[in-house]
Amino acid sequence: MSGTYIIQNLLDGISLGSIYALVAIGFSMTYSILRLINFAHGDILMIGAYCAVFIMVASHLPLWAGLLGAMLFAALIGMMVERVAFRPLRGANEEAMLLTSLAVSIFIENLGIMTVSAQPRKFETTQALSFMHQIGEISVSNMTLLIFFLTVFLILLLTLFVTRTRLGVAMRACSENLVAARLMGIDINKVVACAFAIGSGMAAVAGVMLGAQYGRIDPLMGFIPGLKAFVAAVIGGIGSIPGAALGGYVLGLSEILLVALLPPMYSGYRDAFVFFILIIVLLIRPAGLLGILEGRKV
Amino acid sequence: MLELNGVDIYYGNIKAVKEISLKVEEGELVALLGANGAGKTTTLRAISGTIRPRSGTIVFKGLDLSKVSAHNVVGTGIAHCPEGRQVFSRLSVLENLMLGAFLRRDKKEINRDLEWIYTLFPILAERKKQSAGTLSGGEQQMLAIGRALMSRPSLILFDEPSLGLAPLFVEKIFEVIRYLKGEGKTILLVEQNAYHALEVADRGYVLETGSIKLSGTAGELLANDDVKKAYLGG
Numbered sequence: 001m002s003g004t005y006i007i008q009n010l011l012d013g014i015s016l017g018s019i020y021a022l023v024a025i026g027f028s029m030t031y032s033i034l035r036l037i038n039f040a041h042g043d044i045l046m047i048g049a050y051c052a053v054f055i056m057v058a059s060h061l062p063l064w065a066g067l068l069g070a071m072l073f074a075a076l077i078g079m080m081v082e083r084v085a086f087r088p089l090r091g092a093n094e095e096a097m098l099l100t101s102l103a104v105s106i107f108i109e110n111l112g113i114m115t116v117s118a119q120p121r122k123f124e125t126t127q128a129l130s131f132m133h134q135i136g137e138i139s140v141s142n143m144t145l146l147i148f149f150l151t152v153f154l155i156l157l158l159t160l161f162v163t164r165t166r167l168g169v170a171m172r173a174c175s176e177n178l179v180a181a182r183l184m185g186i187d188i189n190k191v192v193a194c195a196f197a198i199g200s201g202m203a204a205v206a207g208v209m210l211g212a213q214y215g216r217i218d219p220l221m222g223f224i225p226g227l228k229a230f231v232a233a234v235i236g237g238i239g240s241i242p243g244a245a246l247g248g249y250v251l252g253l254s255e256i257l258l259v260a261l262l263p264p265m266y267s268g269y270r271d272a273f274v275f276f277i278l279i280i281v282l283l284i285r286p287a288g289l290l291g292i293l294e295g296r297k298v
Numbered sequence: 299m300l301e302l303n304g305v306d307i308y309y310g311n312i313k314a315v316k317e318i319s320l321k322v323e324e325g326e327l328v329a330l331l332g333a334n335g336a337g338k339t340t341t342l343r344a345i346s347g348t349i350r351p352r353s354g355t356i357v358f359k360g361l362d363l364s365k366v367s368a369h370n371v372v373g374t375g376i377a378h379c380p381e382g383r384q385v386f387s388r389l390s391v392l393e394n395l396m397l398g399a400f401l402r403r404d405k406k407e408i409n410r411d412l413e414w415i416y417t418l419f420p421i422l423a424e425r426k427k428q429s430a431g432t433l434s435g436g437e438q439q440m441l442a443i444g445r446a447l448m449s450r451p452s453l454i455l456f457d458e459p460s461l462g463l464a465p466l467f468v469e470k471i472f473e474v475i476r477y478l479k480g481e482g483k484t485i486l487l488v489e490q491n492a493y494h495a496l497e498v499a500d501r502g503y504v505l506e507t508g509s510i511k512l513s514g515t516a517g518e519l520l521a522n523d524d525v526k527k528a529y530l531g532g
Binding site: 166169170172173176177179180181182183184185186187188292 | 346347348368369370371372373377378380384385386387388389393396397398400401445449
Protein backbone atom coordinates (compact mmCIF):
# COMPACT_ATOMS: atom_id res chain seq x y z
CA MET A 1 0.00 0.00 0.00
CA SER A 2 1.81 3.07 -1.25
CA GLY A 3 1.44 6.73 -0.40
CA THR A 4 0.19 7.52 -3.86
CA TYR A 5 -2.54 4.93 -3.50
CA ILE A 6 -3.79 6.65 -0.39
CA ILE A 7 -3.56 10.12 -1.94
CA GLN A 8 -5.45 8.90 -4.98
CA ASN A 9 -8.21 7.61 -2.76
CA LEU A 10 -8.23 10.80 -0.71
CA LEU A 11 -8.95 12.70 -3.92
CA ASP A 12 -11.83 10.37 -4.72
CA GLY A 13 -13.07 10.81 -1.17
CA ILE A 14 -13.02 14.57 -1.49
CA SER A 15 -15.04 14.39 -4.67
CA LEU A 16 -17.62 12.09 -3.08
CA GLY A 17 -17.57 14.16 0.11
CA SER A 18 -18.34 17.30 -1.88
CA ILE A 19 -21.48 15.70 -3.24
CA TYR A 20 -22.58 14.55 0.21
CA ALA A 21 -21.84 18.02 1.56
CA LEU A 22 -23.97 19.72 -1.10
CA VAL A 23 -26.94 17.52 -0.34
CA ALA A 24 -26.44 17.53 3.44
CA ILE A 25 -26.48 21.33 3.62
CA GLY A 26 -29.98 21.56 2.21
CA PHE A 27 -31.09 18.75 4.47
CA SER A 28 -29.71 20.55 7.49
CA MET A 29 -31.18 23.93 6.57
CA THR A 30 -34.76 22.74 6.43
CA TYR A 31 -34.25 20.61 9.52
CA SER A 32 -32.90 23.52 11.51
CA ILE A 33 -35.93 25.70 10.82
CA LEU A 34 -38.80 23.21 10.74
CA ARG A 35 -37.37 20.12 12.52
CA LEU A 36 -38.26 18.40 9.27
CA ILE A 37 -36.31 15.32 8.27
CA ASN A 38 -36.86 15.56 4.56
CA PHE A 39 -36.43 12.20 2.88
CA ALA A 40 -37.58 13.72 -0.40
CA HIS A 41 -34.47 15.87 -0.53
CA GLY A 42 -32.49 13.22 -2.43
CA ASP A 43 -35.18 13.06 -5.09
CA ILE A 44 -34.72 16.74 -5.80
CA LEU A 45 -31.16 15.81 -6.72
CA MET A 46 -32.54 13.40 -9.31
CA ILE A 47 -34.87 16.06 -10.72
CA GLY A 48 -31.89 18.36 -11.09
CA ALA A 49 -29.89 15.73 -12.95
CA TYR A 50 -32.74 15.03 -15.40
CA CYS A 51 -33.37 18.70 -15.93
CA ALA A 52 -29.71 19.23 -16.84
CA VAL A 53 -29.76 16.33 -19.29
CA PHE A 54 -32.88 17.65 -21.01
CA ILE A 55 -31.39 21.11 -21.30
CA MET A 56 -28.10 19.82 -22.66
CA VAL A 57 -29.55 17.27 -25.08
CA ALA A 58 -32.56 19.23 -26.30
CA SER A 59 -30.88 22.57 -26.75
CA HIS A 60 -27.26 21.44 -27.22
CA LEU A 61 -26.20 23.78 -24.50
CA PRO A 62 -22.99 23.26 -22.53
CA LEU A 63 -22.78 21.81 -19.03
CA TRP A 64 -22.83 25.14 -17.24
CA ALA A 65 -26.17 26.01 -18.81
CA GLY A 66 -27.56 22.64 -17.78
CA LEU A 67 -26.22 23.19 -14.29
CA LEU A 68 -27.76 26.63 -13.96
CA GLY A 69 -31.08 25.49 -15.41
CA ALA A 70 -31.12 22.48 -13.09
CA MET A 71 -30.49 24.68 -10.05
CA LEU A 72 -33.29 27.07 -10.94
CA PHE A 73 -35.75 24.33 -11.81
CA ALA A 74 -34.93 22.32 -8.67
CA ALA A 75 -35.28 25.44 -6.54
CA LEU A 76 -38.72 25.97 -8.01
CA ILE A 77 -39.72 22.34 -7.41
CA GLY A 78 -38.35 22.52 -3.86
CA MET A 79 -40.47 25.58 -3.13
CA MET A 80 -43.49 23.91 -4.67
CA VAL A 81 -43.02 20.75 -2.58
CA GLU A 82 -42.78 22.91 0.53
CA ARG A 83 -45.91 24.84 -0.39
CA VAL A 84 -47.99 21.79 -1.22
CA ALA A 85 -46.74 19.12 1.19
CA PHE A 86 -45.07 20.76 4.16
CA ARG A 87 -46.72 24.11 4.72
CA PRO A 88 -50.08 22.57 5.65
CA LEU A 89 -48.16 20.70 8.38
CA ARG A 90 -46.77 23.79 10.06
CA GLY A 91 -46.98 23.12 13.77
CA ALA A 92 -47.52 19.38 13.31
CA ASN A 93 -45.22 16.97 15.12
CA GLU A 94 -41.95 15.73 13.66
CA GLU A 95 -43.28 12.24 12.94
CA ALA A 96 -46.07 13.59 10.72
CA MET A 97 -43.58 15.68 8.77
CA LEU A 98 -41.16 12.78 8.40
CA LEU A 99 -43.87 10.47 7.07
CA THR A 100 -45.03 13.15 4.67
CA SER A 101 -41.52 13.53 3.34
CA LEU A 102 -41.39 9.78 2.71
CA ALA A 103 -44.67 10.05 0.81
CA VAL A 104 -43.32 12.94 -1.24
CA SER A 105 -40.21 10.89 -1.99
CA ILE A 106 -42.20 7.89 -3.18
CA PHE A 107 -44.42 10.18 -5.22
CA ILE A 108 -41.52 11.91 -6.97
CA GLU A 109 -39.70 8.64 -7.67
CA ASN A 110 -42.77 7.03 -9.19
CA LEU A 111 -43.67 10.13 -11.12
CA GLY A 112 -40.13 9.95 -12.49
CA ILE A 113 -40.53 6.31 -13.48
CA MET A 114 -43.84 7.09 -15.20
CA THR A 115 -42.65 10.14 -17.09
CA VAL A 116 -39.01 9.50 -17.97
CA SER A 117 -39.08 5.68 -17.61
CA ALA A 118 -37.16 3.58 -15.15
CA GLN A 119 -34.48 2.93 -17.75
CA PRO A 120 -31.22 4.66 -16.92
CA ARG A 121 -30.40 7.48 -19.27
CA LYS A 122 -27.00 8.51 -20.57
CA PHE A 123 -25.51 11.63 -19.14
CA GLU A 124 -23.01 12.84 -21.70
CA THR A 125 -20.65 15.68 -21.02
CA THR A 126 -17.70 17.14 -22.84
CA GLN A 127 -14.46 15.23 -23.16
CA ALA A 128 -12.71 18.08 -21.37
CA LEU A 129 -14.32 17.02 -18.08
CA SER A 130 -12.84 13.56 -18.13
CA PHE A 131 -9.38 14.84 -18.96
CA MET A 132 -6.86 13.50 -16.46
CA HIS A 133 -4.08 15.57 -15.02
CA GLN A 134 -1.08 13.40 -14.19
CA ILE A 135 1.01 14.40 -11.21
CA GLY A 136 3.56 11.65 -10.80
CA GLU A 137 1.50 8.53 -10.34
CA ILE A 138 -1.57 10.41 -9.18
CA SER A 139 -4.25 11.34 -11.65
CA VAL A 140 -6.93 13.96 -11.13
CA SER A 141 -9.74 14.48 -13.58
CA ASN A 142 -11.17 17.87 -14.40
CA MET A 143 -14.42 16.46 -13.09
CA THR A 144 -12.99 15.98 -9.60
CA LEU A 145 -11.56 19.48 -9.62
CA LEU A 146 -14.85 20.94 -10.82
CA ILE A 147 -16.88 19.18 -8.11
CA PHE A 148 -14.52 20.28 -5.38
CA PHE A 149 -14.17 23.92 -6.41
CA LEU A 150 -17.84 24.31 -7.24
CA THR A 151 -18.77 22.93 -3.81
CA VAL A 152 -16.33 25.20 -2.01
CA PHE A 153 -17.59 28.15 -4.03
CA LEU A 154 -21.23 27.40 -3.19
CA ILE A 155 -20.46 26.91 0.50
CA LEU A 156 -18.65 30.26 0.58
CA LEU A 157 -21.55 31.91 -1.19
CA LEU A 158 -24.01 30.42 1.28
CA THR A 159 -21.84 31.51 4.21
CA LEU A 160 -21.86 35.07 2.87
CA PHE A 161 -25.61 34.85 2.44
CA VAL A 162 -26.37 33.74 6.01
CA THR A 163 -23.95 36.18 7.63
CA ARG A 164 -24.17 39.29 5.45
CA THR A 165 -27.71 39.52 4.16
CA ARG A 166 -30.88 40.49 5.96
CA LEU A 167 -32.71 37.39 4.78
CA GLY A 168 -29.76 35.17 5.71
CA VAL A 169 -29.58 36.49 9.25
CA ALA A 170 -33.36 36.08 9.48
CA MET A 171 -32.90 32.46 8.43
CA ARG A 172 -30.43 31.84 11.24
CA ALA A 173 -32.81 33.53 13.66
CA CYS A 174 -35.61 31.24 12.51
CA SER A 175 -33.46 28.17 12.95
CA GLU A 176 -32.98 29.16 16.56
CA ASN A 177 -36.34 30.47 17.70
CA LEU A 178 -39.36 30.67 15.44
CA VAL A 179 -41.59 32.53 17.89
CA ALA A 180 -39.03 35.23 18.61
CA ALA A 181 -38.31 35.48 14.88
CA ARG A 182 -41.97 36.27 14.25
CA LEU A 183 -41.89 38.94 16.93
CA MET A 184 -39.11 40.61 14.92
CA GLY A 185 -41.44 40.79 11.94
CA ILE A 186 -39.87 37.91 10.03
CA ASP A 187 -42.28 36.13 7.71
CA ILE A 188 -41.53 32.48 8.46
CA ASN A 189 -43.10 31.23 5.24
CA LYS A 190 -40.78 33.37 3.15
CA VAL A 191 -37.73 32.17 5.05
CA VAL A 192 -38.77 28.53 4.75
CA ALA A 193 -39.45 28.89 1.02
CA CYS A 194 -36.02 30.46 0.64
CA ALA A 195 -34.35 27.63 2.57
CA PHE A 196 -36.06 25.08 0.34
CA ALA A 197 -35.00 26.95 -2.78
CA ILE A 198 -31.36 27.15 -1.73
CA GLY A 199 -31.20 23.58 -0.47
CA SER A 200 -32.85 22.22 -3.61
CA GLY A 201 -30.58 24.26 -5.86
CA MET A 202 -27.54 22.82 -4.11
CA ALA A 203 -28.95 19.30 -4.34
CA ALA A 204 -29.43 19.82 -8.06
CA VAL A 205 -25.72 20.64 -8.40
CA ALA A 206 -24.95 17.40 -6.62
CA GLY A 207 -27.28 15.55 -8.98
CA VAL A 208 -25.64 16.98 -12.08
CA MET A 209 -22.19 16.18 -10.72
CA LEU A 210 -23.20 12.61 -9.88
CA GLY A 211 -24.65 12.19 -13.36
CA ALA A 212 -21.60 13.65 -15.03
CA GLN A 213 -19.31 11.44 -12.98
CA TYR A 214 -21.08 8.15 -13.56
CA GLY A 215 -22.32 8.98 -17.05
CA ARG A 216 -25.87 7.81 -16.35
CA ILE A 217 -28.91 8.77 -14.32
CA ASP A 218 -32.14 7.06 -13.28
CA PRO A 219 -35.27 8.02 -11.32
CA LEU A 220 -34.07 6.30 -8.15
CA MET A 221 -30.56 7.75 -8.19
CA GLY A 222 -31.38 10.22 -5.40
CA PHE A 223 -32.36 7.72 -2.76
CA ILE A 224 -28.96 6.54 -1.54
CA PRO A 225 -27.23 9.94 -1.76
CA GLY A 226 -30.21 11.44 0.09
CA LEU A 227 -29.91 8.87 2.84
CA LYS A 228 -26.16 9.34 3.10
CA ALA A 229 -26.52 13.09 3.14
CA PHE A 230 -28.86 12.65 6.09
CA VAL A 231 -26.17 10.61 7.80
CA ALA A 232 -23.60 13.30 6.90
CA ALA A 233 -25.83 16.00 8.37
CA VAL A 234 -26.23 14.01 11.58
CA ILE A 235 -22.50 13.32 11.80
CA GLY A 236 -21.74 17.01 11.39
CA GLY A 237 -24.43 18.06 13.84
CA ILE A 238 -27.84 18.37 12.28
CA GLY A 239 -29.04 21.93 11.86
CA SER A 240 -25.57 23.37 11.47
CA ILE A 241 -24.49 24.42 7.97
CA PRO A 242 -20.73 24.16 8.59
CA GLY A 243 -21.50 20.87 10.34
CA ALA A 244 -23.30 19.52 7.27
CA ALA A 245 -20.37 20.45 5.05
CA LEU A 246 -17.86 18.90 7.43
CA GLY A 247 -20.05 15.82 7.87
CA GLY A 248 -20.22 15.40 4.10
CA TYR A 249 -16.45 15.40 3.77
CA VAL A 250 -15.88 13.20 6.80
CA LEU A 251 -18.34 10.68 5.44
CA GLY A 252 -17.10 10.78 1.83
CA LEU A 253 -13.47 10.44 2.85
CA SER A 254 -13.99 7.70 5.39
CA GLU A 255 -16.26 5.75 3.07
CA ILE A 256 -13.68 5.74 0.27
CA LEU A 257 -10.73 5.14 2.58
CA LEU A 258 -12.42 2.23 4.36
CA VAL A 259 -13.16 0.61 1.03
CA ALA A 260 -9.59 1.24 -0.14
CA LEU A 261 -7.80 0.12 2.99
CA LEU A 262 -9.82 -2.95 3.92
CA PRO A 263 -9.37 -6.19 1.99
CA PRO A 264 -11.39 -6.25 -1.27
CA MET A 265 -13.82 -8.86 0.09
CA TYR A 266 -15.33 -6.19 2.36
CA SER A 267 -15.94 -3.58 -0.33
CA GLY A 268 -19.50 -4.83 -0.73
CA TYR A 269 -20.21 -3.48 2.74
CA ARG A 270 -19.57 0.04 1.58
CA ASP A 271 -22.99 1.38 2.59
CA ALA A 272 -22.77 -0.40 5.93
CA PHE A 273 -19.52 1.48 6.64
CA VAL A 274 -21.46 4.71 6.40
CA PHE A 275 -23.71 3.73 9.25
CA PHE A 276 -20.78 2.29 11.17
CA ILE A 277 -19.11 5.70 11.00
CA LEU A 278 -22.35 7.31 12.10
CA ILE A 279 -22.59 5.06 15.15
CA ILE A 280 -18.99 5.75 16.14
CA VAL A 281 -19.42 9.52 15.83
CA LEU A 282 -22.67 9.53 17.77
CA LEU A 283 -21.16 7.40 20.53
CA ILE A 284 -18.42 9.97 21.00
CA ARG A 285 -20.35 13.15 20.22
CA PRO A 286 -24.11 12.58 20.51
CA ALA A 287 -24.91 16.00 18.99
CA GLY A 288 -22.60 15.45 16.03
CA LEU A 289 -19.21 16.99 15.34
CA LEU A 290 -20.30 20.64 15.37
CA GLY A 291 -23.72 20.20 16.92
CA ILE A 292 -25.03 21.97 19.95
CA LEU A 293 -27.08 19.89 22.34
CA GLU A 294 -30.29 21.72 22.94
CA GLY A 295 -33.24 20.98 25.13
CA ARG A 296 -36.38 20.06 23.27
CA LYS A 297 -38.32 23.23 22.71
CA VAL A 298 -41.78 23.35 24.18
CA MET B 299 -54.37 53.37 22.08
CA LEU B 300 -54.77 49.67 22.84
CA GLU B 301 -58.08 48.16 23.80
CA LEU B 302 -58.95 44.57 24.57
CA ASN B 303 -62.62 43.76 24.68
CA GLY B 304 -64.07 40.50 25.98
CA VAL B 305 -61.05 38.48 24.91
CA ASP B 306 -61.22 34.68 25.39
CA ILE B 307 -58.12 32.62 24.77
CA TYR B 308 -57.92 28.83 24.73
CA TYR B 309 -55.03 26.40 24.69
CA GLY B 310 -56.75 23.45 23.08
CA ASN B 311 -59.83 23.04 25.23
CA ILE B 312 -58.47 24.82 28.23
CA LYS B 313 -59.62 28.36 28.68
CA ALA B 314 -56.57 30.37 29.68
CA VAL B 315 -58.06 33.84 29.56
CA LYS B 316 -61.73 34.66 30.21
CA GLU B 317 -63.35 37.74 28.76
CA ILE B 318 -60.58 40.12 29.51
CA SER B 319 -61.15 43.78 28.79
CA LEU B 320 -58.43 46.31 29.32
CA LYS B 321 -57.23 49.61 28.00
CA VAL B 322 -53.89 51.29 27.61
CA GLU B 323 -53.91 55.00 26.76
CA GLU B 324 -51.16 56.75 24.87
CA GLY B 325 -48.19 57.57 27.10
CA GLU B 326 -49.44 55.37 29.92
CA LEU B 327 -47.56 52.69 31.79
CA VAL B 328 -50.01 49.96 32.71
CA ALA B 329 -49.02 47.02 34.89
CA LEU B 330 -50.59 43.60 34.49
CA LEU B 331 -50.19 41.72 37.75
CA GLY B 332 -51.04 38.27 38.92
CA ALA B 333 -49.69 34.94 40.06
CA ASN B 334 -48.13 32.28 37.86
CA GLY B 335 -50.61 30.92 35.36
CA ALA B 336 -53.05 33.81 35.76
CA GLY B 337 -52.94 34.50 32.01
CA LYS B 338 -50.61 37.48 31.85
CA THR B 339 -48.21 36.08 29.27
CA THR B 340 -51.11 34.66 27.28
CA THR B 341 -52.68 38.10 27.08
CA LEU B 342 -49.45 39.62 25.76
CA ARG B 343 -49.09 36.83 23.22
CA ALA B 344 -52.56 37.52 21.94
CA ILE B 345 -51.68 41.19 21.47
CA SER B 346 -48.54 40.36 19.50
CA GLY B 347 -50.43 37.79 17.47
CA THR B 348 -48.50 34.65 18.37
CA ILE B 349 -51.76 33.14 19.61
CA ARG B 350 -55.24 34.00 18.47
CA PRO B 351 -58.12 34.74 20.81
CA ARG B 352 -61.23 32.64 20.22
CA SER B 353 -63.50 35.62 20.72
CA GLY B 354 -63.31 39.29 21.57
CA THR B 355 -61.45 42.11 19.89
CA ILE B 356 -57.99 43.58 20.20
CA VAL B 357 -57.82 47.05 18.72
CA PHE B 358 -54.61 49.04 18.42
CA LYS B 359 -54.75 52.60 17.06
CA GLY B 360 -58.07 51.78 15.43
CA LEU B 361 -56.65 48.64 13.81
CA ASP B 362 -58.19 45.23 14.47
CA LEU B 363 -55.16 43.13 15.37
CA SER B 364 -56.99 39.84 14.88
CA LYS B 365 -56.69 40.45 11.13
CA VAL B 366 -52.95 41.12 11.29
CA SER B 367 -50.59 38.14 11.06
CA ALA B 368 -48.03 37.82 13.82
CA HIS B 369 -45.04 38.95 11.76
CA ASN B 370 -46.84 42.14 10.77
CA VAL B 371 -47.79 43.19 14.30
CA VAL B 372 -44.37 44.70 14.98
CA GLY B 373 -44.88 46.82 11.88
CA THR B 374 -47.95 48.43 13.45
CA GLY B 375 -45.77 49.77 16.25
CA ILE B 376 -45.96 47.09 18.92
CA ALA B 377 -42.77 45.53 20.25
CA HIS B 378 -43.00 42.45 22.43
CA CYS B 379 -40.12 41.86 24.80
CA PRO B 380 -40.89 38.23 25.62
CA GLU B 381 -40.69 36.24 28.83
CA GLY B 382 -37.37 34.46 29.27
CA ARG B 383 -35.67 37.02 27.02
CA GLN B 384 -35.65 34.77 23.93
CA VAL B 385 -32.55 36.34 22.44
CA PHE B 386 -30.99 34.51 19.49
CA SER B 387 -28.11 33.03 21.43
CA ARG B 388 -26.06 31.86 18.44
CA LEU B 389 -26.29 35.26 16.77
CA SER B 390 -24.10 38.18 17.74
CA VAL B 391 -25.37 40.99 19.94
CA LEU B 392 -25.34 43.33 16.94
CA GLU B 393 -27.24 40.84 14.78
CA ASN B 394 -29.85 40.51 17.51
CA LEU B 395 -30.30 44.26 17.67
CA MET B 396 -30.49 44.61 13.90
CA LEU B 397 -33.18 41.91 13.78
CA GLY B 398 -35.23 44.17 16.01
CA ALA B 399 -35.19 46.64 13.13
CA PHE B 400 -35.95 43.89 10.58
CA LEU B 401 -38.90 45.67 8.96
CA ARG B 402 -37.30 49.09 8.93
CA ARG B 403 -35.57 50.49 5.86
CA ASP B 404 -34.38 53.86 7.18
CA LYS B 405 -30.71 53.01 7.57
CA LYS B 406 -29.65 56.34 9.03
CA GLU B 407 -32.33 56.27 11.68
CA ILE B 408 -31.57 52.64 12.48
CA ASN B 409 -27.96 53.56 13.14
CA ARG B 410 -29.06 56.43 15.30
CA ASP B 411 -31.29 54.13 17.36
CA LEU B 412 -28.41 51.68 17.64
CA GLU B 413 -26.21 54.39 19.12
CA TRP B 414 -29.04 55.33 21.47
CA ILE B 415 -29.30 51.74 22.69
CA TYR B 416 -25.54 51.58 23.15
CA THR B 417 -25.70 54.66 25.38
CA LEU B 418 -28.62 53.13 27.26
CA PHE B 419 -26.76 49.84 27.71
CA PRO B 420 -23.01 50.45 27.24
CA ILE B 421 -22.28 46.78 27.91
CA LEU B 422 -24.02 45.87 24.64
CA ALA B 423 -21.64 48.10 22.70
CA GLU B 424 -18.70 46.39 24.35
CA ARG B 425 -20.06 42.96 23.46
CA LYS B 426 -21.60 43.66 20.06
CA LYS B 427 -19.47 41.05 18.28
CA GLN B 428 -20.02 38.35 20.91
CA SER B 429 -22.75 35.78 20.47
CA ALA B 430 -25.74 36.56 22.66
CA GLY B 431 -25.53 33.17 24.37
CA THR B 432 -22.31 34.23 26.09
CA LEU B 433 -24.00 37.13 27.89
CA SER B 434 -25.18 36.92 31.49
CA GLY B 435 -28.90 36.79 32.23
CA GLY B 436 -29.10 40.48 33.02
CA GLU B 437 -27.16 41.42 29.91
CA GLN B 438 -29.45 39.22 27.83
CA GLN B 439 -32.45 41.05 29.27
CA MET B 440 -30.86 44.35 28.26
CA LEU B 441 -30.32 42.93 24.79
CA ALA B 442 -33.94 41.80 24.61
CA ILE B 443 -35.10 45.29 25.59
CA GLY B 444 -32.69 46.90 23.13
CA ARG B 445 -33.87 44.55 20.40
CA ALA B 446 -37.50 45.47 21.10
CA LEU B 447 -36.65 49.18 21.03
CA MET B 448 -34.90 48.83 17.66
CA SER B 449 -38.31 48.54 15.98
CA ARG B 450 -39.04 52.07 17.27
CA PRO B 451 -42.30 50.96 18.83
CA SER B 452 -45.06 53.20 20.09
CA LEU B 453 -46.25 50.45 22.45
CA ILE B 454 -43.88 48.11 24.27
CA LEU B 455 -45.03 44.88 25.89
CA PHE B 456 -42.68 43.78 28.65
CA ASP B 457 -43.10 40.25 29.92
CA GLU B 458 -41.43 39.68 33.28
CA PRO B 459 -38.33 41.73 32.51
CA SER B 460 -36.94 41.31 36.02
CA LEU B 461 -37.53 37.57 36.36
CA GLY B 462 -34.52 35.68 37.65
CA LEU B 463 -32.21 38.68 37.66
CA ALA B 464 -29.81 39.83 40.37
CA PRO B 465 -31.08 42.85 42.36
CA LEU B 466 -28.59 45.15 40.67
CA PHE B 467 -29.96 44.23 37.24
CA VAL B 468 -33.55 44.51 38.46
CA GLU B 469 -32.84 48.11 39.48
CA LYS B 470 -31.24 48.82 36.12
CA ILE B 471 -34.16 47.35 34.18
CA PHE B 472 -36.74 49.37 36.12
CA GLU B 473 -34.62 52.48 35.69
CA VAL B 474 -34.77 51.94 31.94
CA ILE B 475 -38.52 51.35 32.02
CA ARG B 476 -38.97 54.59 33.96
CA TYR B 477 -36.77 56.37 31.43
CA LEU B 478 -38.79 55.00 28.50
CA LYS B 479 -41.97 56.20 30.13
CA GLY B 480 -40.35 59.62 30.46
CA GLU B 481 -39.61 59.47 26.73
CA GLY B 482 -43.33 59.20 26.10
CA LYS B 483 -43.43 55.48 25.25
CA THR B 484 -46.59 53.57 26.03
CA ILE B 485 -45.89 50.45 28.06
CA LEU B 486 -47.81 47.38 29.12
CA LEU B 487 -45.78 45.69 31.81
CA VAL B 488 -46.34 42.16 33.05
CA GLU B 489 -44.65 41.54 36.37
CA GLN B 490 -44.65 39.17 39.28
CA ASN B 491 -42.73 41.74 41.22
CA ALA B 492 -45.90 43.71 41.94
CA TYR B 493 -44.34 46.25 44.23
CA HIS B 494 -41.73 47.29 41.70
CA ALA B 495 -44.26 47.36 38.90
CA LEU B 496 -46.78 49.52 40.77
CA GLU B 497 -44.03 51.92 41.73
CA VAL B 498 -43.46 52.83 38.09
CA ALA B 499 -46.97 52.24 36.72
CA ASP B 500 -49.83 54.71 36.26
CA ARG B 501 -52.52 52.08 36.46
CA GLY B 502 -52.73 48.37 36.96
CA TYR B 503 -54.90 45.31 36.45
CA VAL B 504 -54.79 42.24 38.63
CA LEU B 505 -55.39 38.94 36.88
CA GLU B 506 -56.52 35.84 38.70
CA THR B 507 -57.04 32.49 36.97
CA GLY B 508 -57.66 34.10 33.62
CA SER B 509 -59.88 37.02 34.47
CA ILE B 510 -59.45 40.52 35.80
CA LYS B 511 -60.12 40.69 39.55
CA LEU B 512 -59.12 44.25 40.24
CA SER B 513 -58.11 47.38 38.45
CA GLY B 514 -57.24 50.92 39.40
CA THR B 515 -54.50 53.47 39.64
CA ALA B 516 -51.17 52.28 40.92
CA GLY B 517 -51.73 54.13 44.17
CA GLU B 518 -55.11 52.50 44.73
CA LEU B 519 -53.71 49.06 44.09
CA LEU B 520 -50.73 49.62 46.34
CA ALA B 521 -53.12 50.57 49.13
CA ASN B 522 -55.58 47.74 48.45
CA ASP B 523 -55.66 45.13 51.19
CA ASP B 524 -56.18 42.16 48.86
CA VAL B 525 -53.26 43.23 46.69
CA LYS B 526 -51.12 43.75 49.75
CA LYS B 527 -51.93 40.33 51.06
CA ALA B 528 -51.55 38.43 47.82
CA TYR B 529 -48.76 40.21 46.00
CA LEU B 530 -46.92 42.58 48.29
CA GLY B 531 -46.17 40.15 51.08
CA GLY B 532 -48.22 41.72 53.78
